[in-house]
Amino acid sequence: MNISIIVPLFNEDESLRELSDWITKVMKENNFTYEVIMIDDGSTDKSWDVIQDIAKINTNFKGIKFQRNYGKSAALNEGFKAAIGEVIITMDADMQDSPDEVPELYKMIMVEGFDLVSGWKKKRYDNKLTKNLPSKLFNAAARRSSGIKLHDFNCGLKAYRKKVIKSIEVYGEMHRYIPVLAKWAGFKNIGEKVVEHRARKYGITKFGWERFINGFLDLGTISFISRFGKRPMHFFGLYGSLCFLVGFISSIYLIVLKLIHPNVGLTNSPLFFIALTAMVIGMQLFLAGFIGELIARNSADRNVYLIEKKLGID
Template sequence: MNLSIVIPLKDEAESLPELCAWIERVVTARQYTYEVILIDDGSIDDSWKVIQQLRSANPNIKGIRFQRNYGKSAALNEGFKAAAGNVVITMDADLQDSPDEIPELYDLIAKEGYHLISGWKKKRYDNTFTKNIPSKFFNAATRSMSGIKLHDFNCGLKAYHHKVVKSIEVYGEMHRYIPVLAKWAGFRNIGEKVVEHRKRKYGTTKFGWSRFVNGFLDLTTISFVGRFGKRPMHFFGLWGTLAFAIGLGISIYLIVSKIINTEFAITNRPAFFIALTIMLIGTQLFLAGFLGELIARNAPERNNYLIEEKAGL
């Protein structure tokens, strides 16, 4: 199969018929073999009924329905599991992403050899204060922490080589950081394409301020797990040893001062309590590293490494 189009949605019954008809026109014109996977993330409108109707009319349309709302990351993860196409494209269901972008995105993956192409909605029709300004801040923070030079990490319109979506797990609020997950999985050929951003035609936005807090926490999680997930002692042990050494140095200074001056009262000095606290923190960090190593050692995926190809085996 050439193409899988994964579309997470919640309460988008009005837009689905128009979206699927538009996709069908585009992919049929290019003679792609394709599937459209619609993931209903706990809709309370008639979205699932519409999906069933669309499925009856077009066998290339498939549906997954969550029992309740789990979030966009969970929907994408299930869609990635089900996707069978050589190229996987994700888009939102609200018609703000244009299916006319599909052929160029497909070619960038299938012909140009990119692992991942992220859309960049350079000209937007969102509220500047509530969406554009915060998005610019978090995109800048993500670029700085990840080293990936993309302008719009959160754009729902992306294209992937099938190896990428089968090698990563999306959870929490990680969907906006899929390029970071891909990079940590070893897929470094990541590009960007300016895409059209259209005004919302149906329904209302699902945007919420909480996503910025959750997004920042998820970014720090990705950065930490990507670097130290299989070697936690390298992080906790380093900082634990450093903290313990600082506390020990202060303690030695106080002891030497006491030897030189017998009237020197160690326990009356703030430095004594500071040294004791730092040494305790260092010990706890070091023990946390040991516990992390025990967990990593017994994790079933401890030796799951991505192998690109083999020769002679």
């Protein structure tokens, strides 16, 4: 199969039929063999009913329905596990991403040899204050932290070689950082394509200001994990040792001072409490942080989601 298109969605029943017709048109015009996997992320409208109706008309369309809303990362992760195409393309369901971009994205993967191609919505129709400015700040921080020169990490329209999506795990809110996860997994041929950004035709955006706060928090997480996930002791051990060393040297100084000046009270000096605090923090960094990170990274149920129904997927 040439292409798997993954469409995560939440309360998008108004746009799904039009989007499915558009995708079908593009696939037929280019003679692609394809599947479209729509992941209903706990919608409360009629999205799942629409997906079922579409699948009855066109068996290339498949569906996954979550029991509740887990978020975009969970939807993409389930879609990645189910996809069987040689090239996997993700797009949003609100029709702000254009299916007409698919043939060129496919070519960039299969002909030009990219492992991952990320869309760049160079001209946007979002609110400049609430979306564009925070997005620019977020992308600048992501570029600097990851070393990947992409303009739009959060663009939903992306194309992947099959091996890439089968080699990474998307959890939490890490869908923004799939290029970073791919680079961390050893896929360094990452490209970018300017794509059309269309004004929203149906409904309202499902994302608010909190996604940018979460985005920066996730950036810190992914930056840490990508650098120290396999060797956490290099982080916790280094700073824990430095902190403990500061406290230990301060303690030795106070002891020597006490031997030279017996009348000096150790506990009367602020340095005594600084040294004690530094040694305690150093031990906590060395032990508690290291153990806690190992537990988090090896949690057995980190990527377990309750799926209510599947349509056309084993």
